[in-house]
Amino acid sequence: MSAADEERMPTAADVDADAAAESLLLRPIGVVRSALGTRVEAARQPAAAPDEAARIELHAGHHFEHALEDLAGWEYIWVLFWFHLNSGWRPKVLPPRSNSGRKGVFATRAPHRPNPLGLSAVRLERVEGLVLHIRGGDMLDGTPVLDIKPYVPYTDAHPQAGSGWLAGAVGAPADPLPAWTVGFTPLAEEQVAWVEQHAGLALRERITATLRLGPQPHPYRRIRRQGDGLVLAVKAWRIHGSVEGHHVEVHRLATGYRPAELRAAGAAEGVRAIHRAFLARWPDGED
Incomplete structure (x- = not known):
């Protein structure tokens, strides 16, 4: 076998990566409880409904009460969740703010994704035991929660960043702040x-x-x-x-x-x- 062939042979790490790419095991850490029961009731972005109250109930018996220590000092948090009502994905979608046709799903926040993961920044009002009281969410009642992270303003906020196709869309740049x-x-x-x-x-x-x-x-x-x-x-x-x-x-x-x-x-x-x-x-x- 030549050196070139050896260079093309997959390593153990490559095999492990391929196996991992085929399937991943995710366990929800909790569930969302909100007044939003159907998709048409939810805001298209969290900032569109800043006063929408909800709570995240973490599962007991996993030491999550310790994992929540020091979180109460953060004003906003990131919530990683699963779009549990979706049964498939679409390569192209029509976002609410698009006035120029369909867009590639990776260029949107649409829920119709190969892996139906959602990410929302919400305001954390308080933590009571295993319950997080939040506002400004766009998650439906029963949504599985996968992870929680603090929103760090100096690293997570980029107000001067370009807006892609949204720059010329209806409603921009007024979004996410309502103009009506x-x-x-x-x-x-x-x-x-x-x-x-x-x-x-x-x-x-x-x-x-x-x-x-x-x-x-x-x-x-x-x-x-x-x-x-x-x-x-x-x-x-x-x-x-x-x-x-x-x-x-x-x-x-x-x-x-x-x-x-x-x-x-x-x-x-x-x-x-x-x-x-x-x-x-x-x-x-x-x-």
């Missing part, structure tokens, strides 16, 4: 408070977080034009509003159910019962 204001009429305030009380849904927070990014319809956003106004869908609720300048005014709420659906057998139970009660209070509350 959101208001509610007295009727909308009353209806939102009623839904929050009876449905246990943080509706006002979700409406505000979505509309602060702008009222433009997009394939990934549940907003549609209706005449001179707009309609935003949050679960089965429809939020009617209008736009003036860079301000969105929410006028009223409506149910997204058709009358026949609410009259159907079994419709008196669960979520539909709440919508029937809503219509009993506001008879004009049909979409």
